[in-house]
Amino acid sequence: MMQGITKRFGKLVALDNVDLEVRRGEVLMIIGPSGSGKSTLLRCINHLEVPDKGRIVIDGVELNSKSANINKVRAEVGMVFQRFELFPHLTVLENITLAQRIVRGRSQQEAERIARQLLEKVGIPEKAGSYPAQLSGGQQQRVAIARALAMQPKIMLFDEPTSALDPEMIKEVLDVMLDLAREGMTMVVVSHEMGFARAASNRIVFMDQGRIVEMGDPGVFFTNPQHERTRAFLSKILH
């Protein structure tokens, strides 16, 4: 849940008093033109960006409060980046086991067992010993998802997970995300993949200039948007 979040970069107001609540098990999509503050919003949720104003509460823990251990909170919030951000000096397996060991304190064996299970789940068990540079973009993004899932997060954030991918690889990543949604993972997804929005999302948020312009369930949102700006934006991306 976030309340009255404001974030400025110098004079630029990237987020202007944003309120948003994500319910457990919900898939929330965020769409909006480039520069509208979608990434900044996601990055505020796990404090990669510290908001200038407002409150963020995750599972009862208020992030700004002094007692909150930000590293603990982040371990509960999985994040998937547009450019994958796998660790290039580590193998796929090490990418997935490192944080399990040093953050969660799991044994090497336990971490590897979980990693292999997740690689199975994202469909590339045979790549455990490869280095990221040896994988295709789609495979890298699936490893990145597995790496985040290995922490057993309560919520997963996706920042344009398919926009750096070649078209033929988009589906393999979306399929993994679709599976996750079906299993009841709480997800906040910034993406313009409308097929995914229709198939998996519970609510869609349209952002523009640092504000939430409109929010609704996908059926109503696509067929009958309330705002002129939403309509204009949809007509651009739906073709």
Next chain:
Amino acid sequence: MSAEIEAGTRSDRGRGLSLSFSRAPYWLIILLILFLITFYAILSSETYASALTFIAEGIQLTIAISVAAYAVALIVGLIIGLGRVSKNPIIYTLATLYVEVMRGVPLLVIIFYAQFVIMPWIDDVLAFQKALLRNTFITGVIALALGYAAYLAEVYRAGIESIERGQSEAARSLGMSHFQTMRYIVLPQAVRRVLPALGNDFIAMLKDSSLLSAIGITELTYWGKTKVAASANTFLGWNTVAFLYLILSLLLSLVVKWIERRTSSGRR
């Protein structure tokens, strides 16, 4: 940066394949011939042959001091390099002060400072009865390490800053602390990237260790000064000293080139 290195190695490789007549390393051949002549002249003369023992001792000390000082500088430099990228203003200021002072003062002055200020002071405080003052090896190591730590710190800093911000953000988003992110994600990549630069600084340090002759440390140059220069044929003597440094530098630079090739053709 890495693209440049890759381009460099590719043309190197091309050169290796078609060792064209005009680009063969003639300079190396000339050096070799000159070296053989010098060496022959020395061996064939009684007086010079006796100097060889001193020279062997000098080389050993040169290498020992350089290796020891470099090891210390690698660690001190890393700590100061981390200070240079610290967000804490006090740590950053102290680290920057160190780097600017050490890089702004000539190494020879740092050496004298170590010999005549730092060592007596340590002796005083720890009441070592001038034991340290007499141990010029330690003085030499400290002086070289203090000076070169500043250069190495800047190399580390450049390496750390060259790692994309997304890498540490990904690490932090997994719940790693700032320290863990540095230790497991940023530093391993940064060090790999700056290995060639670190290697080059070792070569530079090895050559600069010749300055230690000024405080009577019996390394290679010292013997050049005391034994060779005192003898009749200074030309041959100094040639020998110069050649020995040259051989060490050239061998080491081959190692650096090899590392460079490995890191750039590696898995990034």
